[in-house]
Amino acid sequence: MEGGKEKIFEIRRLEVSDKSKGFIELLQQLSVCDSISDDEFKERFEELSVNGENHMIYVIEDEEKKKIIATACLFIEKKFIRNCGKVGHIEDVVVDSNARGLKLGQKIVEFLSDKARSMGCYKVILDCGEQNVGFYEKCGFQQKGIEMAMYFN
Secondary structure, three states: OEOOEOOOOOEEEOOHHHHHHOHHHHHHOOOOOOOOOHHHHHHHHHHHHOOHHHEEEEEEEEOOOOEEEEEEEEEEEEOOHHHHOEEEEEEEEEEOHHHOOOOHHHHHHHHHHHHHHHOOEEEEEOOOOHHHHHHHHHOOOOOOOOOOOOOOO
């Protein structure tokens, strides 16, 4: 709260200009994410934009500071099972270390879950580390199954 007014943080789609607002540096708080040029960013942004509503990256910007302080991705997997059903996948959820405690992570995860439901998904899933299980349980998720991965160097 500043000046007695609570800040309102809006969720919106990623824009090309968000690179200059610290988007890549925010992702670096989550995982390996090398610095990329403006051209590389724009090229990847345009590649993803072709997918329309099937691959959406959302951000929360601190408009006073002109800085991206939270992000998450939702992509929609179209299936043959469940009568050609759809599954929402939530990925790359991160809140800036200086903005934690404002419930922005919960806000963006709930937003993406609602978005997946509104797009006709029969479920929404995500992978997380053990240290984040409690957070996702607060968001309405439950542990199910075992994650398997194969990384390529």
